[in-house]
Amino acid sequence: MEAKVKTLDVKAGKPVAIINDRDAAEHSIFLGDRICLKYGETEGMAIVDTSRGVPRGNIYLFKETKEEINVEEGEVVEVESSIKPDSIDYIKKKVEGEELAEEETRAIVEDAVDFKLTDSELMAYTVGIEMSDFSMEEAKHLTKAMVNTGEKIDVEEALDKHCIGGVPGNRTTPIIVSIIAAAGYKIPKTSSRAITSPAGTADTMEVITDVKHSLEEIESIVDEVNGCLCWGGALNLAPADDEFIRVRDSLNLDPLEQLLSSVLAKKKAVGANTVLIDIPMGDGTKVEGQEEASKLSRNFKELGSELGMNVMTLVSDGSSPIGKGIGPALEARDFLEVLKSGGKEGPEDLRNKSVKMADLLLDEVGSKENAEEILESGRAYDKFKEILDKQGGGIKEPENVELAENRHTVKAEKRGRVKGINNEPVNKIAKAAGCSKEKRSGLYLHKKEGDPVEEGDDLITVYSESPKRLEKAVELAEERKVYSFKSLLSE
């Protein structure tokens, strides 16, 4: 068909053209079809969006496509259906429950990165994986394809760790990275920001230093001081994974099948060949039972081995928060206290878990060093300061980490002993307070499991940038679902 061009003076990020929905139907052009646009001697590809808002006979072009075919507003282009990529047939095959061959999975991933697939098609693939038996063989192909379609960090024999998430406060990474790097091993750690949790490691590190560095900068930092603590989001590591995550987040889908590929692709891309995966288990985490945890653990190791990586797992207690602060700034205070004091101050559970994980990694690579000694000797803290300096300097003292000014402390109504702390209300309160968007907001848990509590003791202090949000968060905190107590009398 021929269509009159209306140019939209913006970039869509993808080559998108919008045509009238009835024009589309009459010319057998469907949403997501790839079309070829011809104007004089030039031609270009675009993905079709159909809309009843576009007048018939018109085509709306975003800047990328307008420039590619060098056309001006009001001129007429020839629109032809172009052949759909084969990857669409493979997605359909997946939706029909079949297992895909390596080249079929690769085609899907390559086309995802090249923007040849629409969000709907990526969603169909994701749901197809979720609803079918996704084999280890397919997971391997998916992971390899995701790694090979992105950038890589050129560090050899690197170590890495990853937590599959779900536990508030669990900010072990800066401590582990400092210990491992101090022991002389390379750990080019890239972390994500929070998506649905109150804080990610990148959010927390950003409170105290600059986390945005290029691949070349990361390589040079790791070369000089063995480790880094950077944001991985803009590095184009396994970018197909980002596309899949972007699409499935809209449904809050988080299929464990895709988790394997997603995690190991990012690790593979940073050159890690010894990886420790923390699998928190417990109510409100991603893995609620032992059976599921064991299966995931086996799958991680199996996929790792298929990819030539040595993957270890730690099924940890995820039933309650780790550390006392929840929210980027409050978590930064926690780990800075542990590092600075050599483990003598700061939350004990955070210290112990970090040491345990660092030891698992050190043992695995045959180090004769002991994580506890590295932490206690102050070498871990010295290493952390070196990393900080390379990343552009920043806050080194826990007490210098600023917290939001609107604060309120919820106090105990009667005496007792803390039996448990529930993740879900903790997450809710932190988010209501403004996390992870507001880095200085969050909450502080004054009491931890086993602590005795007297009537009137501080239980939770909530911090927020906004009095209104503080009020809402405190309301949630006062519902008293965070702590469960046992009577002191019954002991």
Added chain:
Amino acid sequence: MEAKVKTLDVKAGKPVAIINDRDAAEHSIFLGDRICLKYGETEGMAIVDTSRGVPRGNIYLFKETKEEINVEEGEVVEVESSIKPDSIDYIKKKVEGEELAEEETRAIVEDAVDFKLTDSELMAYTVGIEMSDFSMEEAKHLTKAMVNTGEKIDVEEALDKHCIGGVPGNRTTPIIVSIIAAAGYKIPKTSSRAITSPAGTADTMEVITDVKHSLEEIESIVDEVNGCLCWGGALNLAPADDEFIRVRDSLNLDPLEQLLSSVLAKKKAVGANTVLIDIPMGDGTKVEGQEEASKLSRNFKELGSELGMNVMTLVSDGSSPIGKGIGPALEARDFLEVLKSGGKEGPEDLRNKSVKMADLLLDEVGSKENAEEILESGRAYDKFKEILDKQGGGIKEPENVELAENRHTVKAEKRGRVKGINNEPVNKIAKAAGCSKEKRSGLYLHKKEGDPVEEGDDLITVYSESPKRLEKAVELAEERKVYSFKSLLSE
């Protein structure tokens, strides 16, 4: 977050806003999120598209949203995440393999019609239906919700027919409608255009008359002459179905589970309570075996009964084309010949199948009339002309239907007898010639099953508007996969 407005001077057909992908990630706003835009005293809802092409801190608004919140280019709006509709949770539930309750399915359908769901979310629902056990109960809820969210045609006790498709040339509808209307029954027939086939009934009828009429016009035509032959595409009958079809067409998905709801929703919306479903069975059709055909037939009847409709089915021979012409104009010639001659001329199989189907409908409603008599007496042809006049007049003589000027006839290489005609190459040739877009293009099958063939006899004449397309279509026709022959000697 606050964002600077850039206005796009076009309508998107949906309230869409585009923001930078990293801004989105940092503010926990995801693709497809519904956001609330505040500008002074006004506010409005939009669905988020994320793009790396939008500069950080900017928001691109399409015309609908710009006008709703009354904002100008360069001004700053406050962007807040608004609560996701509950229907997203129900889609997720479907993807997790669960059965949905009536109100859950209804919420999905209502939000689909109100554009509160993104294409990806609609795709996830479709794939969820395809990959799970979709119960009859759920199909009923889906159908009812689709009918209730659209327009309806106010005709009581109407009859209707539908073919699930897959057989080239199968243009029984104009003949059946003429017979039923002549017998005194109401048949407000709305048809679709071709999507993947060489011609739909609406395409064929459009060759000879105007098929675009409003609901009110259709009601008045049916009131006066009992029947009509119109295009249903723009009538907003069960519009949610159109949304689902639009999304799933991009993957060429056609789940039989959704077919049931899709077909019966359109029938229910035109007030039909006696419906005949033609289920062609055979290689290359949607239903390849008896078991599948029987199951589909049972399901159609069961769903019909749940909806208070009397649904009959006819499992017909779909192994080869019906009629001799393929393509809108050529099919129009075929059915006009049958109608005008009272069944004495034109393709016999087309005549016989139409009469059989009309009889099934007439018997079901207790008519004492006989379809063959109505056709032979010329009453069907007279009724057809009445309908034509009401729809705006048009071509009445088969020989006045124009065909494309570029033609080529493929001839027989040796004598024999036609054993079979294959649907797939017939469809391919017709589409290569320009169908359904070019209404005068297509092909004519000179011989049908059982016909004797002498060396040099005409087999296939191909018609096309373009010499280039003709050449390509003739090439396909000369591959000789259309006909299979048996030797005359073996008889």
